[in-house]
Amino acid sequence: MTLQTAPDVQAEPEVVRLGAAGRRARLAAAAVVLALLLAGSVWGDDSEFPFGPFRMYSTRADPDTPVVSTRVVGVTAAEEEVRLSGGEVGLRRAEFEGQLPRLVDDPSLLGLLAESYESRHPGGPELVRVEVVQRHIELADGEPTGAYTDDVLVSYDLDGAP
Template identity: 85%
Template sequence: MPLQTEPDVRAEPDVVELGRGGRTARLAAAAVVLVLLLAGSAWGDDSEFPFGPFRMYSTRADPNTPVVSTRVIGVTAAGEEVRLSGGEVGLRRAEFEGQLPRLVDDPALLGLVAQSYEERHPSGPDLVRVEVVQRRFELVDGQQTGAFSDDVLVSYDLAAGS
């Protein structure tokens, strides 16, 4: 004699087949996504992600092209440089580099970077200017030559913003 009786309800519901309209809609949606992926792969860029490839992974740089390193520095009244990049102001490098066009358009935003530095380092030196400097390292066949150049991309005098 069984301990339990068979339930009247099936454990698996009946399979409902997708209608012709549903199949057509799903195939059309899949075709649109595939076209976007193919077009993005051929002509897309980082800003079209996920339909465009990340260029840093999908392309190769010329081994004789200079490598650019961006840094942010504060300058004291004595002319000494204080590093403001590398998390010193609460922004990671990629976050900061993503904001470069805004900083070039509105250098006063560098005043906020100085303010953040002062809040995080109250006993640090007083800054009179903030600069975004790009250093270009020269390469030959992918190897550093030792030559480099510094270009100030944008600068902001803190006295002007007070």
């Protein structure tokens, strides 16, 4: 049996060291980023993310403050509520809640939700009005008390008169 020699293996490439100017530039960039993170953590808010903290993760709500739950309902001629939120009209809750200021400014947009509901549920009850209702659920030490109030944030009659 004949032993073969290993093929010529090239030595590892030479390591190129960072020069003094490169090290200073990287240290300066790191110092700027750290300063921004520190300033954002102390004085920042959601709009400064990623240098400011998200308040929903960095703060705590008062355990006795009411919780607000928003829902959209269609109202029939018999004053029965038909749920229009929760994907019934093709919008997710977060998408809808992000549009609340527009709906308050222009209640006729609620008519589009009614149209979407009717196209998805052709045999469903006929709606005469669409409402955005906010339920304020009372808490005591972070637990629901069972007491709540419902406020109609915006309403739109489907015959066109808000």
